[in-house]
Amino acid sequence: SVALLLATRGSAAARQRPAAVIVSGACADPLSAGSDGYFRKQMAAQRRDPAEYSPYAQVRGGLPPVLAVHATADEFCPYPDMEKFAARYRAAGNTIDLISIEGVSHFFGFYDEQGKRRQAEAIRASLGRWDW
Numbered sequence: 001s002v003a004l005l006l007a008t009r010g011s012a013a014a015r016q017r018p019a020a021v022i023v024s025g026a027c028a029d030p031l032s033a034g035s036d037g038y039f040r041k042q043m044a045a046q047r048r049d050p051a052e053y054s055p056y057a058q059v060r061g062g063l064p065p066v067l068a069v070h071a072t073a074d075e076f077c078p079y080p081d082m083e084k085f086a087a088r089y090r091a092a093g094n095t096i097d098l099i100s101i102e103g104v105s106h107f108f109g110f111y112d113e114q115g116k117r118r119q120a121e122a123i124r125a126s127l128g129r130w131d132w
Helices: 002-008 038-045 080-093 113-129
Strands: 021-024 066-071 096-101
Touching: 002 021, 002 038, 021 096, 066 113, 080 096, 096 113
Parallel strands: 021 066, 066 096
Antiparallel strands: none
């Protein structure tokens, strides 16, 4: 989630963004209806506007390419939120690849061999497209 914030919002000090971002299981829209409300409560306690810290709310044109690898059964960061983020990111003219890991949960990278392989392949492919 922090990486998505760096892509969309930039660093707090200089508003600089990375050249590209790779995320796995990121919470793309902590303000969505599927959210548990924890994020909103934390922002309210700090008297901050939650939209300033929501990657989804910060999407606009001119942002770096993103590779998002996300489990379709993610119980912490809902997959539909990442789909919605990806659609908005593309609509703003940015590049994003969403790799869906079917039927596994948030921590698939620790236990699902096929998911780990697909994630590694997607990372290698993205790095190649980005000339890294």
